[in-house]
Amino acid sequence: MVADRNEPVEITLKCPAKINLFLEVGQKREDGYHEILTIFQTIDLYDELILHPGVPTGYFRSNIDLAWNGSNTLYKAVKAVEKHLGKELALGMELKKKIPAGGGLGGGSSDAAALLRYLGETFHIEREALFEVACSIGSDVPFFLRGGTAIGTGRGEVLTFPGDLEDYSVDLCFPGIGVSTPLAYTLLGRSADGHELGNKEVEKLLSALRERDLTLIGRLSKNDFEGPVFAMFPEIGRAYDKFKE
Numbered sequence: 001m002v003a004d005r006n007e008p009v010e011i012t013l014k015c016p017a018k019i020n021l022f023l024e025v026g027q028k029r030e031d032g033y034h035e036i037l038t039i040f041q042t043i044d045l046y047d048e049l050i051l052h053p054g055v056p057t058g059y060f061r062s063n064i065d066l067a068w069n070g071s072n073t074l075y076k077a078v079k080a081v082e083k084h085l086g087k088e089l090a091l092g093m094e095l096k097k098k099i100p101a102g103g104g105l106g107g108g109s110s111d112a113a114a115l116l117r118y119l120g121e122t123f124h125i126e127r128e129a130l131f132e133v134a135c136s137i138g139s140d141v142p143f144f145l146r147g148g149t150a151i152g153t154g155r156g157e158v159l160t161f162p163g164d165l166e167d168y169s170v171d172l173c174f175p176g177i178g179v180s181t182p183l184a185y186t187l188l189g190r191s192a193d194g195h196e197l198g199n200k201e202v203e204k205l206l207s208a209l210r211e212r213d214l215t216l217i218g219r220l221s222k223n224d225f226e227g228p229v230f231a232m233f234p235e236i237g238r239a240y241d242k243f244k245e
Helices: 073-085 107-122 127-137 181-188 199-211 214-220 226-232 234-244
Strands: 011-028 034-053 060-062 091-096 149-153 158-160
Touching (some): 011 199, 073 107, 181 226, 199 214, 226 234
Parallel strands (some): 060 091
Antiparallel strands (some): 011 034, 034 091
């Protein structure tokens, strides 16, 4: 059977969540961001982004309350690519959110990166230009252009890929409290200023993860946000302690 050329095209993109296997926050930079050292890892929890080429870009639907404006990373991605190309796009979108917001899982950044990859392939945007667009949207967006396992430095956009970790599973717990990235940094306060970032610990942790040394993994894994966030939201701390048991 011959397909009807007038039949609407629908493209579904998977947008994976990430976790930070290690996260240290260093001093504040002149641009307002903090230096960080982290190990990013994508996981098998996805948002779905459904694209409708040819439909006006203002057509946007989501299963959560998400406006089509500058607070939306997909909107930011579209506007940045339109500026780069010098023309308006015609691309309707539907977003099916499955990644909870406020849990550090990077859902919004991943959504934007998936859209950027699609637009980059469609309009033959050079890798360096696409990377610059990703950096302008958010610190985690450049990582999601590739995903897998990565060491992130700078504000998270300076990436090295040591080889993907395999054969691990992840249990996630959502106590029903969202903590935005700006709030997390506010809670951290000035305690990170002048903090020495543990480059050697990252290499040791990656080695332990490859060797499946669970004792060493437990000792080296860390997240600088844990203490301040648990102090502000004891429910999250209690859920964490129960999960560890």
